[in-house]
Amino acid sequence: MSCSAEEIERKRQEALRKLAQKGLSPQKSFENGQNVSSSSKSVSSPTFSSVFRTSSPKFVNKFVDHSKKPYERISANTNSKQTIDFYGPNKVITLSFVLISSERFNVAMSSYSDAVINLFKQIPTRNYDSQTRLWSFHITEYNLVVSKLSTLKSQNVKLEKLPPFVINCLQKPIPSCDIDLNRLDTELSQTLLPFQLEGLRYGVERNGRCLIADDMGLGKTFQALAVMNYYQSDWPLLIVTTASMKHVWEETIVKYLPSISIMQVQYMTSGKDYIGGSKVIIVSHDLMSRCCEKLLERNFGCIIIDESHTMKNFKAKITQAATKLSKNAKRVVLLSGTPALSRPSELYSQLSLIDERFFGNFIEYARRYCNLQKTNFGLDSSGYSNLQELEIVLHRKFMIRRTKEDVMKCMPKKTQEIIRLDVNLQNFSQEDRETLRILEQKYADTKKSRDKHSLLLTFFSETAKIKIPSVCSYIHSVLEQKTKFLVFAHHQIMLNAIEDMLQRQALKYIRIDGNTTGDQRKYFVDKFQTDDSFVCALLSITAANAGITLTAAQMVIFAELHWNPSILSQAEARAHRIGQDKPVSIQYLLADGTADDSIWPLLQSKQQILNEVGLCKSSFDNISEKPQETKHIFVESRKKSLITNFFDKEPKKVDDERIGGSKIGSDSGINDFDDILNDDFDDVLCNIDI
Numbered sequence: 001m002s003c004s005a006e007e008i009e010r011k012r013q014e015a016l017r018k019l020a021q022k023g024l025s026p027q028k029s030f031e032n033g034q035n036v037s038s039s040s041k042s043v044s045s046p047t048f049s050s051v052f053r054t055s056s057p058k059f060v061n062k063f064v065d066h067s068k069k070p071y072e073r074i075s076a077n078t079n080s081k082q083t084i085d086f087y088g089p090n091k092v093i094t095l096s097f098v099l100i101s102s103e104r105f106n107v108a109m110s111s112y113s114d115a116v117i118n119l120f121k122q123i124p125t126r127n128y129d130s131q132t133r134l135w136s137f138h139i140t141e142y143n144l145v146v147s148k149l150s151t152l153k154s155q156n157v158k159l160e161k162l163p164p165f166v167i168n169c170l171q172k173p174i175p176s177c178d179i180d181l182n183r184l185d186t187e188l189s190q191t192l193l194p195f196q197l198e199g200l201r202y203g204v205e206r207n208g209r210c211l212i213a214d215d216m217g218l219g220k221t222f223q224a225l226a227v228m229n230y231y232q233s234d235w236p237l238l239i240v241t242t243a244s245m246k247h248v249w250e251e252t253i254v255k256y257l258p259s260i261s262i263m264q265v266q267y268m269t270s271g272k273d274y275i276g277g278s279k280v281i282i283v284s285h286d287l288m289s290r291c292c293e294k295l296l297e298r299n300f301g302c303i304i305i306d307e308s309h310t311m312k313n314f315k316a317k318i319t320q321a322a323t324k325l326s327k328n329a330k331r332v333v334l335l336s337g338t339p340a341l342s343r344p345s346e347l348y349s350q351l352s353l354i355d356e357r358f359f360g361n362f363i364e365y366a367r368r369y370c371n372l373q374k375t376n377f378g379l380d381s382s383g384y385s386n387l388q389e390l391e392i393v394l395h396r397k398f399m400i401r402r403t404k405e406d407v408m409k410c411m412p413k414k415t416q417e418i419i420r421l422d423v424n425l426q427n428f429s430q431e432d433r434e435t436l437r438i439l440e441q442k443y444a445d446t447k448k449s450r451d452k453h454s455l456l457l458t459f460f461s462e463t464a465k466i467k468i469p470s471v472c473s474y475i476h477s478v479l480e481q482k483t484k485f486l487v488f489a490h491h492q493i494m495l496n497a498i499e500d501m502l503q504r505q506a507l508k509y510i511r512i513d514g515n516t517t518g519d520q521r522k523y524f525v526d527k528f529q530t531d532d533s534f535v536c537a538l539l540s541i542t543a544a545n546a547g548i549t550l551t552a553a554q555m556v557i558f559a560e561l562h563w564n565p566s567i568l569s570q571a572e573a574r575a576h577r578i579g580q581d582k583p584v585s586i587q588y589l590l591a592d593g594t595a596d597d598s599i600w601p602l603l604q605s606k607q608q609i610l611n612e613v614g615l616c617k618s619s620f621d622n623i624s625e626k627p628q629e630t631k632h633i634f635v636e637s638r639k640k641s642l643i644t645n646f647f648d649k650e651p652k653k654v655d656d657e658r659i660g661g662s663k664i665g666s667d668s669g670i671n672d673f674d675d676i677l678n679d680d681f682d683d684v685l686c687n688i689d690i
Contacts, residue, residue, distance in 0.1 A: 217577020
C-alpha cells in the first residue's frame with residue numbers, strides 16, 4: 001500500500017501528538033524524519049544489553065567514588081532513562097528507633113535518604129556501623145535527633161520512636177541505698193552470700209517489687225525472705241508456691257527467721273481454714289485461685305510468688321487471682337529460674353504483677369517485643385522483636401538474674417553430651433516401622449500449626465516406644481559405673497520400662513512423678529541424698545524438674561526430650577546447684593529417625609530467643625556427640641516376649657511406697673502440665689492422655 005508524502009507527514013504528526021499526550025519523548029532519529037526499521041544498523045539509541053551489562057571483563061564503575069562511605073555512594077546505574085520509581089512520588093521512609101544499651105540507641109532506615117543522612121551528620125555523638133548499616137547516637141541526644149528528623153515529615157519521613165515507657169525507664173534514676181542488715185534476723189543475714197546480698201539490695205532499691213530470676217540452685221528462697229524480712233513492718237506475708245515446696249518454705253522460715261514463731265506460720269489446706277491470726281500464710285497456686293476473695297480480706301502487705309512462670313497466661317484464673325492480690329500488696333517478689341520458657345509474651349503477666357501500669361497494656365508490649373501480627377484468627381503474639389532493648393528494660397526496672405558461672409567461680413563443671421542411641425528397628429513389627437515412617441512424613445508435609453503440633457505429639461509418643469530397648473540398654477551400662485544418677489522421662493510407658501529394668505537388677509531407686517504427694521516427695525529426696533544404697537532417681541520431666549535438690553548424683557540422663565529448653569535446664573539444675581562438689585555430666589539420649597530429629601532443632605531455636613533477651617546463657621548448639629556402645633546392648637531387650645510386653649501389656653499398678661529392694665514412688669497417668677501453660681502444645685496436651 002503506497003502513501004503520498006502528505007499522508008506520511010500527517011501520520012507522523014499524529015504519532016508525535018499521541019506521544020506528547022503520553023509524556024514520552026520520541027527518539028532523535030524519529031524526530032528528524034529518518035526511517036527507522038528493525039533492520040537498520042544506524043540506530044543511535046542504546047540497546048537493552050548495552051545499558052544493563054558490559055562486555056568488558058575489566059569494567060570499572062566510573063560512577064562510584066570509592067573514597068566515600070557506603071551510605072554516600074550513588075547507584076552504578078545513573079541513566080535516567082532506565083530509572084523506574086516503583087514507589088511513586090509518595091514513598092514513605094520509616095526510621096525505627098531501638099535501644100541497644102542504657103546509653104545508646106540505633107536508628108534503622110527502611111530506605112536511603114540524603115536528607116536523613118545529612119541530619120544524622122549534624123549530631124555530635126553519631127556513629128555509623130558499616131556492617132549493620134545502622135546509625136547510633138547517645139541517649140542524651142534522643143530529643144535532638146527526634147526534633148531534627150521531625151522537620152522531614154513533609155518529605156514522607158515516618159518516625160517510629162522509642163516507647164514512652166522506655167524513655168521513662170532510662171530517665172528515672174535508681175536510688176542507691178545502704179542496706180541496714182540489722183533489720184534482718186541474724187541467722188538469715190549471716191547466711192547470705194555476697195551475690196545474695198546484692199539481690200537483697202536490688203529488691204530494696206525497687207521498693208520490694210521485683211523478679212529474682214537467678215539460675216536454679218542459687219538460693220532465690222533466701223533472697224526473697226531477706227527482702228520480706230527487711231520490710232517486716234508491712235506484713236502479713238503471703239507465700240504462693242507449689243504443693244511440693246511447702247515443707248522447704250516452712251523449714252527455711254523456722255530455721256532462719258527465729259523472730260517468727262512456728263505458731264505464726266500456717267500452710268493453708270482448704271478454703272475453710274482460719275487465717276486471721278497468722279503472720280505468714282503459705283498457699284499453693286491452685287488454692288490461691290480458688291480462695292482469692294478470702295485472701296483479699298486478709299490484706300497481705302507482702303507477697304512472694306514462687307515459680308512465677310506458671311502465671312505466664314494472663315487469661316488463667318491463677319494469674320487473675322495473683323493480679324488482684326498484688327494490687328493490694330505493698331511489696332511483691334516473684335521467683336523463677338525460668339521466667340520465660342520459650343518466648344517474650346510469657347513475661348508480660350509476671351511483669352504486670354510488679355508494675356501493672358508500666359507498659360500500658362499487653363498490645364503495646366506485644367507490638368514492641370513480640371512482633372505482633374494480625375492474622376485471620378486474631379492477633380498473634382508468639383513472635384519476638386527488639387530483644388536487646390527488652391533485656392535492658394528488664395534488668396533496669398524489673399529483674400535481677402545471675403547464672404552459676406557468674407557468681408560461683410568454683411562451681412564444679414557441667415558437661416553436656418548427646419548419646420546417639422542404637423535403635424534397631426528390626427526388633428519391631430512391619431506395622432510399627434510403617435507407622436513411624438508415615439508419622440515422620442506427615443509431620444514434614446503438614447503446614448498448619450495446630451495439625452503439626454498434634455502430629456508431633458503422636459510422633460513423640462511413638463518415639464518413646466521405639467527408644468525403650470536402647471534406653472534400657474544404656475542405663476544398664478551406666479549401672480556398671482557404680483555412681484548415683486538421675487533419669488528424666490516424659491511418658492508413662494518409658495518410666496515403667498526403666499523401672500522394670502531396675503527391679504530386675506534388684507537395685508534400690510526412687511521414682512517421683514505427677515502422682516507423688518508432697519510428703520512422699522520430701523521423704524524420697526532425703527532417702528536418695530543420704531542413703532548410698534539408692535543409686536538411681538527415676539523422675540518425671542514435668543513433675544520433678546523443680547523444687548528438689550539431688551546433689552548426691554553426678555550424672556543426669558534424659559531418656560526423652562521436652563520442647564521447652566527451660567524445662568530441661570531446670571531438670572539439669574536438680575544436680576548442678578549449690579551444694580554440689582563434683583563435676584556433673586548431662587546426657588541426652590537421642591534416636592535418629594524419630595521425633596528427636598524435630599524436637600532438638602525446636603529446642604535450639606527457642607534457646608536462642610531466650611539467650612537474646614538475657615534469660616539464659618546456655619546453648620544446645622555445640623554439644624559433643626558419641627554413639628551408644630553396642631557392647632552394652634541389654635540382652636533381655638532382644639527377647640520378643642519382653643518387647644511385646646512393652647507395647648501390649650497394661651501399665652502395671654505399683655504400690656505407693658516400697659522400700660528396701662525395689663521402689664519408692666508412685667505411678668501416674670498424665671503428668672502435671674501447669675509449668676508449661678500457654679506453650680504451643682498446651683491446648684493439645686491438656687486433652688491427650690499420653
